Amino acid sequence: MKVADRMESIPFSGIRKIFEEVMRREKAGEEIIHLNIGRPDFDTPAHIKEAAKKALDEGKVHYSSNYGIPQLREALADKLQRENQMSYDPGEIIVTVGGNEAVFIAMMGLLDAGDEVLIPDPCWLNYFYCVQMAGGVPVSVPARQEHQFTPSIDDFRSRVTDKTKMIVINTPNNPTGAVYSTESLQALAQLAEEKDLYVLSDEIYEKMVFDGHRHVSFGSLPGMKDRTVTVSGFAKNYSMTGWRLGFVAASPVAISAMVRIHQYVTICATSFAQWGAVAALNGPQDDVAHMIAEFGRRGALVSSALQEMPGIQVAKPAGTFYIFPSITETGKSSQEMAEYLLDEAKIAVVPGHVFGDYGEGFIRLSYANSYENLEKAMASMHKALQKL
DSSP, X not given: OOOOGGGGGOOOOHHHHHHHHHHHHHHTTXXXXXXXXXXXXXXXXXHHHHHHHHHXXXXXXXXXXXXXXXXXXXXXXXXXXXXXXXXXOGGGEEEESHHHHHXXXXXXXXXXTTOEEEEEESOOTHHHHHHHHTTOEEEXXXXXXXXXXXXXXXXXXXXXXXXXXXXXXXXXXTTTOOOOOHHHHHHHHHHHHHHTOEEEEEOTTTTOXXXXXXXXXXXXXXXXXXXXXXXXXXXXXXXXXXXXXXXXXXXXHHHHHHHHHHHHHTSSSXXXXXXXXXXXXXXXXXXXXXXXXHHHHHHXXXXXXXXXXXXXXXXXXXXXXXXXXXXXXXXXXXXXXXXXXXXXXXXXXXXXXXXOGGGTTBEEEEOOSOHXXXXXXXXXXXXXXXXX
């Protein structure tokens, strides 16, 4: 028996492969410092966990609306107005099983076979494979280090064809840490309007910006609300990765399409977890502010250390908890460098090719680890690079 032809082009996650190799080594007794994991190393704030426990104790354990509980969608609508300057009715919001599902239902609900989607590269490759599973064609747009990993408007424009239907942006960006400027977003908005394109704006790291950089939601730009699909969630900003809660906000036409995919895939997000998300949005934000300040401190440490290492070119990240240094001067490929650092320095990083064709020549380091572990990791990495 054979599986669907579409699966021939859908690989297993390269990031998960690295994680499994590290687990194998740790089980064999090796001590590895993880700079590969894309999740905050902080616990979920206590008041969020208490809200979910309370919901369990009160028997809030049944299906919710396909769209999510009204209280969470109302809290999300308030948050989007207050923090993102976007006006959405609760009926224009779907609570999803993580940001992953939000991206998937957007692609499935909006793309026809052969539709082309412009995606900055390097990127989180789920965008590419969700497009392919929906029958679309992903098109790489280079995001170069010399341009702070923000594709130029000319690079976008030169790849638009009569089959182009959507642009994907992710700011703050995984894996590069880039934060798109207002000017670059405005140029994209002009292109989207001119060519009548959807824009999927993945804002999962929206609160994680440093050193005066500012996150701007694409849908807040003049005339962009109806053509923007805003994806975000609770995993990164509230350290709730295992809760599997995201959301998507879009026009009524787009939401109607997406909720029909969602209802047949998952029915609804976990009901008692949704009550925790209400507490996340409406409760104190002190833990979030502390976490982001700590990531800023760690990012400064890692970028400063990397700048002193032979064969490394790097810029201080503007957001997220990732840094994406170039290793081309070492003469090693990204895969070779990841393997070398795992063997020689006992640190786990992600090779850049995992994030697309333009990721080759780079590695991604996550500084979602303790300051002390990061100091050790940087010292070990420096020593290993000096041996090359």
